Amino acid sequence: MRQKHALAGIAMYVLATVFVCYLSLENIETPKVWGAMLWLTGIFTAFNTMQKAFMNEGSGTVIYLYTLVNPKQIILSKAVYNAFLVAVLNLVSVFFFVLFFGTAAISGADLSQFLIGLLLGSTGLGLALTFVAGLAYKSGTGAGLVAILGFPIIIPLLITMVRYTAFALEGMSFSQNSLNLLVLLVLNIVSLVLAYVLFPYLWRD
Protein backbone atom coordinates (compact mmCIF):
# COMPACT_ATOMS: atom_id res chain seq x y z
CA MET A 1 0.00 0.00 0.00
CA ARG A 2 2.93 2.32 -0.29
CA GLN A 3 2.27 2.89 -3.96
CA LYS A 4 0.59 6.13 -4.89
CA HIS A 5 -1.50 4.58 -7.63
CA ALA A 6 -3.04 2.10 -5.20
CA LEU A 7 -4.13 4.88 -2.87
CA ALA A 8 -5.54 6.85 -5.78
CA GLY A 9 -7.40 3.71 -6.87
CA ILE A 10 -9.01 3.33 -3.46
CA ALA A 11 -9.98 7.00 -3.32
CA MET A 12 -11.53 6.61 -6.74
CA TYR A 13 -13.40 3.52 -5.49
CA VAL A 14 -14.83 5.54 -2.59
CA LEU A 15 -15.94 8.29 -4.93
CA ALA A 16 -17.55 5.81 -7.33
CA THR A 17 -19.39 4.00 -4.51
CA VAL A 18 -20.79 7.19 -3.04
CA PHE A 19 -21.76 8.33 -6.53
CA VAL A 20 -23.61 5.05 -7.15
CA CYS A 21 -25.39 5.52 -3.81
CA TYR A 22 -26.37 9.00 -4.95
CA LEU A 23 -27.62 7.78 -8.33
CA SER A 24 -29.76 5.09 -6.75
CA LEU A 25 -31.11 7.10 -3.81
CA GLU A 26 -30.95 10.70 -5.08
CA ASN A 27 -31.63 12.15 -1.68
CA ILE A 28 -31.58 10.81 1.84
CA GLU A 29 -34.21 12.03 4.22
CA THR A 30 -33.45 10.34 7.54
CA PRO A 31 -30.23 10.34 9.56
CA LYS A 32 -30.60 6.58 9.99
CA VAL A 33 -30.30 5.90 6.27
CA TRP A 34 -27.52 8.48 5.98
CA GLY A 35 -25.48 6.61 8.59
CA ALA A 36 -26.30 3.16 7.23
CA MET A 37 -25.27 4.09 3.68
CA LEU A 38 -22.10 5.67 5.01
CA TRP A 39 -21.12 2.44 6.77
CA LEU A 40 -22.05 0.26 3.81
CA THR A 41 -19.68 2.35 1.74
CA GLY A 42 -17.22 2.12 4.61
CA ILE A 43 -17.15 -1.66 4.88
CA PHE A 44 -16.84 -2.22 1.15
CA THR A 45 -14.01 0.27 0.98
CA ALA A 46 -12.36 -1.42 3.94
CA PHE A 47 -12.71 -4.87 2.35
CA ASN A 48 -11.31 -3.60 -0.90
CA THR A 49 -8.35 -2.04 0.83
CA MET A 50 -7.64 -4.88 3.24
CA GLN A 51 -7.70 -7.55 0.58
CA LYS A 52 -4.40 -6.11 -0.53
CA ALA A 53 -3.00 -5.69 2.98
CA PHE A 54 -0.72 -8.70 2.60
CA MET A 55 -1.15 -9.66 -1.03
CA ASN A 56 0.83 -6.74 -2.34
CA GLU A 57 3.98 -7.73 -0.53
CA GLY A 58 6.26 -9.57 -2.87
CA SER A 59 7.57 -12.92 -1.66
CA GLY A 60 10.98 -11.31 -1.24
CA THR A 61 9.60 -8.73 1.18
CA VAL A 62 7.85 -11.45 3.18
CA ILE A 63 11.04 -13.46 3.58
CA TYR A 64 12.92 -10.31 4.46
CA LEU A 65 10.35 -9.43 7.15
CA TYR A 66 10.23 -13.02 8.30
CA THR A 67 13.92 -13.19 9.03
CA LEU A 68 14.32 -9.75 10.52
CA VAL A 69 11.28 -8.78 12.51
CA ASN A 70 9.23 -10.20 15.35
CA PRO A 71 5.77 -11.15 14.00
CA LYS A 72 4.14 -9.15 16.80
CA GLN A 73 5.76 -6.04 15.42
CA ILE A 74 4.53 -6.86 11.94
CA ILE A 75 0.89 -7.29 12.97
CA LEU A 76 1.04 -4.22 15.19
CA SER A 77 2.45 -2.01 12.47
CA LYS A 78 0.12 -3.40 9.82
CA ALA A 79 -2.91 -3.06 12.10
CA VAL A 80 -2.09 0.50 13.13
CA TYR A 81 -1.40 1.52 9.54
CA ASN A 82 -4.57 -0.11 8.22
CA ALA A 83 -6.74 1.30 11.00
CA PHE A 84 -5.39 4.74 10.16
CA LEU A 85 -5.94 4.15 6.44
CA VAL A 86 -9.56 3.03 6.86
CA ALA A 87 -10.24 6.02 9.11
CA VAL A 88 -8.88 8.40 6.49
CA LEU A 89 -10.86 6.69 3.74
CA ASN A 90 -14.04 6.92 5.78
CA LEU A 91 -13.43 10.61 6.36
CA VAL A 92 -13.06 10.97 2.59
CA SER A 93 -16.34 9.13 2.09
CA VAL A 94 -18.03 11.42 4.65
CA PHE A 95 -16.75 14.35 2.58
CA PHE A 96 -18.26 12.85 -0.59
CA PHE A 97 -21.52 12.09 1.24
CA VAL A 98 -21.80 15.70 2.31
CA LEU A 99 -20.97 16.77 -1.22
CA PHE A 100 -23.62 14.62 -2.88
CA PHE A 101 -26.36 14.30 -0.33
CA GLY A 102 -25.95 17.55 1.55
CA THR A 103 -26.40 17.91 5.29
CA ALA A 104 -30.16 18.49 5.39
CA ALA A 105 -30.87 15.02 6.78
CA ILE A 106 -28.27 15.28 9.50
CA SER A 107 -28.77 18.87 10.59
CA GLY A 108 -29.37 17.78 14.17
CA ALA A 109 -26.23 15.70 14.37
CA ASP A 110 -23.83 15.70 17.28
CA LEU A 111 -20.65 16.17 15.28
CA SER A 112 -18.00 15.26 17.85
CA GLN A 113 -19.94 12.17 18.88
CA PHE A 114 -20.28 11.16 15.25
CA LEU A 115 -16.57 11.62 14.58
CA ILE A 116 -15.55 9.55 17.61
CA GLY A 117 -17.78 6.74 16.36
CA LEU A 118 -16.41 7.05 12.85
CA LEU A 119 -12.89 6.80 14.16
CA LEU A 120 -13.57 3.82 16.44
CA GLY A 121 -15.61 2.01 13.79
CA SER A 122 -12.89 2.53 11.20
CA THR A 123 -10.13 1.31 13.48
CA GLY A 124 -12.25 -1.72 14.39
CA LEU A 125 -12.70 -2.55 10.71
CA GLY A 126 -8.99 -2.03 10.06
CA LEU A 127 -7.86 -4.21 12.98
CA ALA A 128 -10.24 -7.12 12.36
CA LEU A 129 -9.72 -7.16 8.62
CA THR A 130 -5.92 -6.94 8.85
CA PHE A 131 -5.99 -10.13 10.87
CA VAL A 132 -8.38 -11.84 8.45
CA ALA A 133 -6.27 -10.69 5.51
CA GLY A 134 -3.23 -12.29 7.11
CA LEU A 135 -5.18 -15.52 7.55
CA ALA A 136 -6.35 -15.47 3.94
CA TYR A 137 -2.85 -14.65 2.74
CA LYS A 138 -1.38 -17.60 4.59
CA SER A 139 -4.06 -19.96 3.29
CA GLY A 140 -2.70 -19.21 -0.16
CA THR A 141 -6.13 -19.10 -1.80
CA GLY A 142 -6.14 -15.47 -2.81
CA ALA A 143 -8.22 -12.51 -1.79
CA GLY A 144 -11.62 -14.17 -2.09
CA LEU A 145 -11.29 -15.71 1.34
CA VAL A 146 -11.06 -12.28 3.00
CA ALA A 147 -14.70 -11.58 2.21
CA ILE A 148 -15.86 -15.05 3.33
CA LEU A 149 -14.01 -14.97 6.64
CA GLY A 150 -14.30 -11.25 7.20
CA PHE A 151 -18.02 -10.64 6.82
CA PRO A 152 -19.26 -12.73 9.74
CA ILE A 153 -16.53 -11.29 11.92
CA ILE A 154 -17.35 -7.65 11.27
CA ILE A 155 -21.15 -7.96 11.47
CA PRO A 156 -21.20 -7.35 15.25
CA LEU A 157 -19.05 -4.29 14.67
CA LEU A 158 -21.30 -3.18 11.83
CA ILE A 159 -24.51 -3.52 13.86
CA THR A 160 -23.04 -1.46 16.68
CA MET A 161 -21.55 1.16 14.37
CA VAL A 162 -24.79 1.67 12.46
CA ARG A 163 -26.79 2.00 15.66
CA TYR A 164 -24.27 4.33 17.24
CA THR A 165 -24.03 6.51 14.12
CA ALA A 166 -27.80 6.72 13.75
CA PHE A 167 -28.09 7.91 17.36
CA ALA A 168 -25.25 10.38 16.93
CA LEU A 169 -26.71 11.77 13.70
CA GLU A 170 -30.13 12.12 15.29
CA GLY A 171 -28.46 14.25 17.93
CA MET A 172 -29.10 12.05 20.94
CA SER A 173 -27.26 12.93 24.08
CA PHE A 174 -23.97 11.23 24.74
CA SER A 175 -25.21 9.36 27.80
CA GLN A 176 -27.84 7.56 25.74
CA ASN A 177 -25.23 6.45 23.28
CA SER A 178 -22.36 5.60 25.62
CA LEU A 179 -23.28 1.92 25.79
CA ASN A 180 -22.86 1.53 22.02
CA LEU A 181 -19.56 3.37 22.25
CA LEU A 182 -18.45 0.98 24.97
CA VAL A 183 -19.31 -2.04 22.80
CA LEU A 184 -17.37 -0.47 19.90
CA LEU A 185 -14.39 0.05 22.17
CA VAL A 186 -14.56 -3.51 23.51
CA LEU A 187 -14.75 -4.96 19.99
CA ASN A 188 -11.72 -2.86 19.00
CA ILE A 189 -9.71 -4.07 21.97
CA VAL A 190 -10.75 -7.70 21.49
CA SER A 191 -9.79 -7.61 17.80
CA LEU A 192 -6.43 -6.06 18.57
CA VAL A 193 -5.58 -8.41 21.44
CA LEU A 194 -6.62 -11.54 19.55
CA ALA A 195 -4.72 -10.45 16.45
CA TYR A 196 -1.65 -9.66 18.54
CA VAL A 197 -1.69 -12.97 20.40
CA LEU A 198 -2.60 -15.22 17.47
CA PHE A 199 -0.57 -13.66 14.68
CA PRO A 200 2.78 -15.25 15.63
CA TYR A 201 1.19 -18.69 15.16
CA LEU A 202 -0.06 -17.57 11.80
CA TRP A 203 3.23 -16.13 10.63
CA ARG A 204 5.55 -19.07 11.19
CA ASP A 205 5.75 -21.62 8.46
Place this chain on the structure above:
Amino acid sequence: MLCVIALGYSAVFSFWHPMGAGGLEVSATKFQPGRNEFIFTGYNTHFQSDRASLQVFVANDSSAVFKADILEVISEAKAVVSVFLPDTISSKRFEFYANTDTDGTVKVESPVGSEGFVIEKGADVLDTKVRVKNNHSEKFGFPYQPIIIESIRNLMWHVPMWFTMFVVMTISFIASLRALSKKNIVPTNTINIHDLKASSAAGVGLFFCTLGLITGSVWARFAWGAWWTNDPQLNGAMVVFLMYVAYFILRKSVPDEEKRARLSAIFNIFAFVLMVILLMVMPRFAEGLHPGKSGNPAFSQYDLDSSLRSVFYPACLGFILLGYWLYTINYRINKLELENEEIS
Protein backbone atom coordinates in the same frame (compact mmCIF):
# COMPACT_ATOMS: atom_id res chain seq x y z
CA MET B 1 -27.39 -44.36 28.58
CA LEU B 2 -28.29 -41.55 30.93
CA CYS B 3 -28.52 -39.41 27.84
CA VAL B 4 -31.18 -41.60 26.27
CA ILE B 5 -33.19 -41.73 29.47
CA ALA B 6 -33.05 -37.98 29.97
CA LEU B 7 -33.89 -37.24 26.35
CA GLY B 8 -36.71 -39.75 26.24
CA TYR B 9 -38.12 -38.46 29.49
CA SER B 10 -38.08 -34.85 28.36
CA ALA B 11 -39.39 -35.68 24.89
CA VAL B 12 -42.35 -37.57 26.30
CA PHE B 13 -43.18 -35.05 28.96
CA SER B 14 -42.70 -31.98 26.83
CA PHE B 15 -45.65 -33.15 24.75
CA TRP B 16 -47.61 -35.16 27.27
CA HIS B 17 -48.01 -32.61 30.03
CA PRO B 18 -51.30 -30.81 29.81
CA MET B 19 -51.32 -27.05 29.89
CA GLY B 20 -52.51 -25.33 33.00
CA ALA B 21 -55.66 -23.26 32.82
CA GLY B 22 -55.57 -19.64 31.77
CA GLY B 23 -57.73 -16.78 30.63
CA LEU B 24 -57.63 -16.17 26.91
CA GLU B 25 -59.81 -13.17 26.15
CA VAL B 26 -63.04 -11.33 26.78
CA SER B 27 -65.32 -10.30 23.96
CA ALA B 28 -66.14 -6.83 25.29
CA THR B 29 -64.64 -3.84 23.51
CA LYS B 30 -66.28 -0.99 25.39
CA PHE B 31 -67.88 -0.67 28.81
CA GLN B 32 -70.64 1.74 29.69
CA PRO B 33 -72.32 2.52 33.01
CA GLY B 34 -75.03 -0.02 33.71
CA ARG B 35 -75.23 -3.60 32.48
CA ASN B 36 -72.47 -4.89 30.23
CA GLU B 37 -72.64 -8.30 28.65
CA PHE B 38 -69.62 -10.13 27.31
CA ILE B 39 -68.18 -13.57 26.72
CA PHE B 40 -65.30 -14.73 28.90
CA THR B 41 -63.03 -17.17 27.10
CA GLY B 42 -60.63 -19.31 29.05
CA TYR B 43 -58.02 -21.81 27.99
CA ASN B 44 -58.08 -25.39 29.26
CA THR B 45 -60.64 -24.37 31.82
CA HIS B 46 -63.57 -26.40 33.17
CA PHE B 47 -66.47 -23.95 33.16
CA GLN B 48 -69.07 -26.52 32.21
CA SER B 49 -68.05 -29.43 34.39
CA ASP B 50 -67.50 -27.10 37.31
CA ARG B 51 -70.53 -24.89 36.74
CA ALA B 52 -71.46 -24.83 40.39
CA SER B 53 -68.31 -23.14 41.61
CA LEU B 54 -67.81 -20.80 38.64
CA GLN B 55 -67.59 -17.13 39.54
CA VAL B 56 -66.56 -14.24 37.30
CA PHE B 57 -65.34 -10.88 38.54
CA VAL B 58 -64.53 -7.63 36.83
CA ALA B 59 -61.91 -5.66 38.72
CA ASN B 60 -61.26 -2.01 38.18
CA ASP B 61 -57.61 -1.47 39.03
CA SER B 62 -58.09 -4.00 41.80
CA SER B 63 -59.63 -1.45 44.14
CA ALA B 64 -63.19 -1.92 43.01
CA VAL B 65 -64.37 -5.40 42.22
CA PHE B 66 -67.69 -6.21 40.63
CA LYS B 67 -69.18 -9.64 40.67
CA ALA B 68 -70.63 -10.63 37.33
CA ASP B 69 -73.75 -12.73 36.83
CA ILE B 70 -73.27 -15.80 34.76
CA LEU B 71 -75.98 -15.93 32.12
CA GLU B 72 -74.95 -19.03 30.23
CA VAL B 73 -72.03 -21.42 30.04
CA ILE B 74 -71.47 -22.23 26.39
CA SER B 75 -68.61 -24.66 26.68
CA GLU B 76 -65.77 -25.63 29.00
CA ALA B 77 -63.93 -22.51 27.93
CA LYS B 78 -66.70 -20.02 27.18
CA ALA B 79 -69.21 -18.32 29.44
CA VAL B 80 -71.62 -15.46 28.77
CA VAL B 81 -71.59 -13.10 31.69
CA SER B 82 -73.07 -9.74 32.53
CA VAL B 83 -71.79 -7.17 34.99
CA PHE B 84 -73.34 -4.05 36.45
CA LEU B 85 -71.01 -1.06 36.61
CA PRO B 86 -71.80 2.23 38.41
CA ASP B 87 -71.11 5.51 36.66
CA THR B 88 -68.16 6.37 38.85
CA ILE B 89 -65.04 4.24 38.61
CA SER B 90 -61.46 4.75 39.75
CA SER B 91 -59.70 4.12 36.43
CA LYS B 92 -60.28 2.95 32.89
CA ARG B 93 -58.36 -0.29 33.25
CA PHE B 94 -60.24 -3.51 33.74
CA GLU B 95 -59.12 -6.98 34.70
CA PHE B 96 -61.20 -10.11 34.49
CA TYR B 97 -61.10 -13.10 36.80
CA ALA B 98 -62.85 -16.44 36.67
CA ASN B 99 -62.77 -18.81 39.61
CA THR B 100 -63.52 -22.48 39.63
CA ASP B 101 -62.59 -25.12 42.15
CA THR B 102 -60.75 -27.19 39.58
CA ASP B 103 -58.70 -24.51 37.89
CA GLY B 104 -58.28 -21.92 40.58
CA THR B 105 -58.24 -18.34 39.34
CA VAL B 106 -57.64 -17.50 35.72
CA LYS B 107 -57.10 -13.91 34.71
CA VAL B 108 -57.48 -11.90 31.52
CA GLU B 109 -56.01 -8.45 31.06
CA SER B 110 -57.68 -7.08 28.00
CA PRO B 111 -57.71 -3.51 26.85
CA VAL B 112 -61.39 -2.65 27.15
CA GLY B 113 -62.43 0.89 26.38
CA SER B 114 -64.98 2.75 28.43
CA GLU B 115 -67.47 5.50 27.80
CA GLY B 116 -69.58 7.73 29.96
CA PHE B 117 -67.83 7.00 33.26
CA VAL B 118 -66.75 9.62 35.72
CA ILE B 119 -63.24 8.87 36.89
CA GLU B 120 -63.08 9.29 40.63
CA LYS B 121 -59.98 8.34 42.53
CA GLY B 122 -60.88 5.87 45.21
CA ALA B 123 -64.38 5.29 43.98
CA ASP B 124 -66.34 3.10 46.33
CA VAL B 125 -65.65 -0.57 46.46
CA LEU B 126 -68.83 -2.35 45.58
CA ASP B 127 -68.06 -5.93 46.24
CA THR B 128 -65.75 -7.71 48.58
CA LYS B 129 -62.24 -8.55 47.50
CA VAL B 130 -61.76 -10.92 44.62
CA ARG B 131 -61.73 -14.32 46.08
CA VAL B 132 -58.61 -15.46 44.29
CA LYS B 133 -58.37 -19.15 44.60
CA ASN B 134 -55.17 -21.06 44.93
CA ASN B 135 -53.74 -21.31 41.45
CA HIS B 136 -51.54 -24.29 42.17
CA SER B 137 -54.12 -26.93 41.58
CA GLU B 138 -53.47 -30.56 42.30
CA LYS B 139 -53.10 -31.39 38.63
CA PHE B 140 -49.66 -31.37 37.11
CA GLY B 141 -49.35 -29.12 34.09
CA PHE B 142 -47.27 -26.44 32.48
CA PRO B 143 -48.17 -22.95 33.64
CA TYR B 144 -50.23 -20.83 31.35
CA GLN B 145 -48.39 -17.90 29.74
CA PRO B 146 -50.22 -15.35 27.67
CA ILE B 147 -49.36 -15.36 23.94
CA ILE B 148 -46.99 -18.32 24.23
CA ILE B 149 -49.62 -20.76 25.53
CA GLU B 150 -48.93 -24.29 24.23
CA SER B 151 -45.67 -23.32 22.53
CA ILE B 152 -44.06 -23.26 25.98
CA ARG B 153 -43.26 -26.88 25.13
CA ASN B 154 -40.67 -25.59 22.70
CA LEU B 155 -38.71 -24.43 25.73
CA MET B 156 -37.61 -28.05 26.19
CA TRP B 157 -36.16 -28.18 22.67
CA HIS B 158 -35.07 -24.74 21.59
CA VAL B 159 -33.17 -23.65 24.70
CA PRO B 160 -31.20 -26.87 25.36
CA MET B 161 -30.02 -26.81 21.74
CA TRP B 162 -28.25 -23.51 22.36
CA PHE B 163 -26.78 -24.80 25.62
CA THR B 164 -25.50 -27.83 23.75
CA MET B 165 -24.03 -25.65 21.03
CA PHE B 166 -22.15 -23.69 23.68
CA VAL B 167 -20.79 -26.83 25.33
CA VAL B 168 -19.68 -28.39 22.05
CA MET B 169 -18.16 -25.14 20.80
CA THR B 170 -16.24 -24.87 24.06
CA ILE B 171 -14.83 -28.36 23.44
CA SER B 172 -13.87 -27.17 19.96
CA PHE B 173 -12.27 -24.01 21.37
CA ILE B 174 -10.17 -25.91 23.90
CA ALA B 175 -9.09 -28.40 21.25
CA SER B 176 -8.06 -25.51 19.00
CA LEU B 177 -6.02 -23.96 21.79
CA ARG B 178 -4.24 -27.27 22.31
CA ALA B 179 -3.70 -27.69 18.58
CA LEU B 180 -1.83 -24.39 18.58
CA SER B 181 0.30 -24.97 21.66
CA LYS B 182 3.92 -25.76 20.93
CA LYS B 183 4.26 -29.17 22.48
CA ASN B 184 1.40 -30.50 20.38
CA ILE B 185 2.99 -29.66 17.06
CA VAL B 186 3.15 -32.99 15.33
CA PRO B 187 5.58 -34.06 12.65
CA THR B 188 4.14 -34.08 9.17
CA ASN B 189 2.28 -37.17 7.97
CA THR B 190 0.76 -37.88 11.35
CA ILE B 191 -2.70 -36.76 12.29
CA ASN B 192 -3.08 -33.71 14.48
CA ILE B 193 -5.62 -35.13 16.95
CA HIS B 194 -6.52 -31.79 18.47
CA ASP B 195 -7.33 -30.27 15.12
CA LEU B 196 -9.50 -33.28 14.35
CA LYS B 197 -11.29 -32.88 17.67
CA ALA B 198 -11.82 -29.17 17.09
CA SER B 199 -13.34 -29.64 13.66
CA SER B 200 -15.52 -32.58 14.74
CA ALA B 201 -16.89 -30.59 17.67
CA ALA B 202 -17.43 -27.49 15.52
CA GLY B 203 -19.39 -29.62 13.04
CA VAL B 204 -21.72 -30.86 15.77
CA GLY B 205 -21.98 -27.31 17.14
CA LEU B 206 -22.97 -26.00 13.73
CA PHE B 207 -25.61 -28.74 13.52
CA PHE B 208 -27.15 -27.69 16.83
CA CYS B 209 -26.89 -24.04 15.83
CA THR B 210 -28.91 -24.79 12.71
CA LEU B 211 -31.50 -26.72 14.72
CA GLY B 212 -31.68 -23.89 17.23
CA LEU B 213 -32.24 -21.36 14.47
CA ILE B 214 -35.02 -23.46 12.94
CA THR B 215 -36.87 -24.13 16.20
CA GLY B 216 -36.37 -20.51 17.19
CA SER B 217 -37.74 -19.30 13.90
CA VAL B 218 -40.87 -21.43 14.24
CA TRP B 219 -41.37 -20.19 17.77
CA ALA B 220 -40.84 -16.59 16.69
CA ARG B 221 -43.52 -17.00 14.02
CA PHE B 222 -45.94 -18.11 16.69
CA ALA B 223 -45.12 -15.70 19.48
CA TRP B 224 -43.85 -12.60 17.68
CA GLY B 225 -45.62 -12.97 14.34
CA ALA B 226 -42.64 -13.20 12.02
CA TRP B 227 -40.11 -15.83 11.02
CA TRP B 228 -37.31 -13.39 11.64
CA THR B 229 -37.29 -10.37 13.90
CA ASN B 230 -34.64 -7.79 14.54
CA ASP B 231 -33.61 -9.16 17.90
CA PRO B 232 -29.97 -9.06 19.06
CA GLN B 233 -29.99 -12.72 20.00
CA LEU B 234 -31.33 -13.75 16.60
CA ASN B 235 -28.84 -11.63 14.74
CA GLY B 236 -26.04 -12.90 16.95
CA ALA B 237 -27.07 -16.51 16.32
CA MET B 238 -27.06 -15.86 12.60
CA VAL B 239 -23.57 -14.38 12.80
CA VAL B 240 -22.37 -17.41 14.77
CA PHE B 241 -23.86 -19.65 12.09
CA LEU B 242 -22.06 -17.67 9.36
CA MET B 243 -18.78 -17.70 11.29
CA TYR B 244 -18.73 -21.46 11.62
CA VAL B 245 -19.73 -21.95 8.00
CA ALA B 246 -16.77 -19.70 7.16
CA TYR B 247 -14.63 -21.90 9.42
CA PHE B 248 -15.44 -24.95 7.31
CA ILE B 249 -14.93 -23.05 4.07
CA LEU B 250 -11.49 -22.07 5.37
CA ARG B 251 -10.74 -25.70 6.17
CA LYS B 252 -11.80 -26.88 2.75
CA SER B 253 -9.71 -24.26 0.98
CA VAL B 254 -6.38 -25.13 2.59
CA PRO B 255 -4.96 -28.33 1.14
CA ASP B 256 -1.91 -28.67 3.39
CA GLU B 257 -2.86 -30.52 6.58
CA GLU B 258 -0.44 -28.90 8.97
CA LYS B 259 -1.30 -25.44 7.71
CA ARG B 260 -5.01 -26.20 7.76
CA ALA B 261 -4.78 -27.26 11.39
CA ARG B 262 -2.98 -24.04 12.31
CA LEU B 263 -5.13 -21.59 10.34
CA SER B 264 -8.46 -23.11 11.29
CA ALA B 265 -7.44 -23.24 14.95
CA ILE B 266 -6.57 -19.54 14.84
CA PHE B 267 -9.88 -18.68 13.19
CA ASN B 268 -11.79 -20.89 15.61
CA ILE B 269 -10.33 -19.11 18.63
CA PHE B 270 -11.23 -15.74 17.11
CA ALA B 271 -14.75 -16.95 16.28
CA PHE B 272 -15.35 -18.42 19.74
CA VAL B 273 -14.38 -15.22 21.55
CA LEU B 274 -16.65 -13.22 19.25
CA MET B 275 -19.44 -15.75 19.83
CA VAL B 276 -19.24 -15.30 23.59
CA ILE B 277 -19.39 -11.52 23.16
CA LEU B 278 -22.25 -11.80 20.66
CA LEU B 279 -24.53 -14.21 22.47
CA MET B 280 -23.70 -13.58 26.12
CA VAL B 281 -22.65 -9.94 26.37
CA MET B 282 -24.21 -7.88 23.60
CA PRO B 283 -27.85 -8.98 23.99
CA ARG B 284 -27.76 -7.80 27.58
CA PHE B 285 -27.12 -4.25 26.46
CA ALA B 286 -29.54 -4.09 23.57
CA GLU B 287 -33.30 -4.11 23.48
CA GLY B 288 -34.91 -7.23 22.17
CA LEU B 289 -37.81 -9.60 22.20
CA HIS B 290 -36.32 -12.53 24.05
CA PRO B 291 -37.58 -13.22 27.55
CA GLY B 292 -36.38 -10.93 30.28
CA LYS B 293 -35.88 -7.87 28.10
CA SER B 294 -37.73 -4.61 27.55
CA GLY B 295 -40.94 -5.52 29.25
CA ASN B 296 -41.32 -9.02 27.88
CA PRO B 297 -42.62 -11.91 29.89
CA ALA B 298 -39.48 -13.43 31.31
CA PHE B 299 -38.81 -17.02 32.17
CA SER B 300 -37.53 -15.85 35.48
CA GLN B 301 -37.43 -18.01 38.56
CA TYR B 302 -41.00 -16.98 39.13
CA ASP B 303 -42.17 -18.21 35.73
CA LEU B 304 -40.14 -21.36 35.46
CA ASP B 305 -42.24 -23.30 37.91
CA SER B 306 -41.60 -26.79 39.17
CA SER B 307 -43.44 -28.55 36.36
CA LEU B 308 -41.34 -26.76 33.73
CA ARG B 309 -38.16 -27.31 35.69
CA SER B 310 -38.79 -31.01 36.09
CA VAL B 311 -38.73 -31.36 32.31
CA PHE B 312 -36.35 -28.55 31.38
CA TYR B 313 -33.32 -29.70 33.40
CA PRO B 314 -33.38 -33.31 32.15
CA ALA B 315 -33.85 -31.94 28.63
CA CYS B 316 -30.73 -29.81 28.98
CA LEU B 317 -28.75 -32.71 30.39
CA GLY B 318 -30.02 -35.03 27.68
CA PHE B 319 -29.23 -32.63 24.87
CA ILE B 320 -25.74 -31.87 26.16
CA LEU B 321 -24.96 -35.58 26.49
CA LEU B 322 -26.40 -36.16 23.01
CA GLY B 323 -24.17 -33.39 21.70
CA TYR B 324 -21.11 -34.94 23.33
CA TRP B 325 -22.02 -38.37 22.00
CA LEU B 326 -22.45 -37.01 18.47
CA TYR B 327 -19.09 -35.28 18.82
CA THR B 328 -17.29 -38.50 19.77
CA ILE B 329 -18.92 -40.34 16.85
CA ASN B 330 -18.08 -37.54 14.45
CA TYR B 331 -14.51 -37.53 15.75
CA ARG B 332 -14.11 -41.27 15.24
CA ILE B 333 -15.58 -41.09 11.72
CA ASN B 334 -13.25 -38.25 10.74
CA LYS B 335 -10.28 -40.08 12.21
CA LEU B 336 -11.08 -43.28 10.35
CA GLU B 337 -11.50 -41.36 7.13
CA LEU B 338 -8.12 -39.72 7.55
CA GLU B 339 -6.44 -43.05 8.34
CA ASN B 340 -8.14 -44.59 5.36
CA GLU B 341 -6.80 -41.86 3.12
CA GLU B 342 -3.29 -42.49 4.37
CA ILE B 343 -3.45 -46.20 3.72
CA SER B 344 -4.80 -45.92 0.21
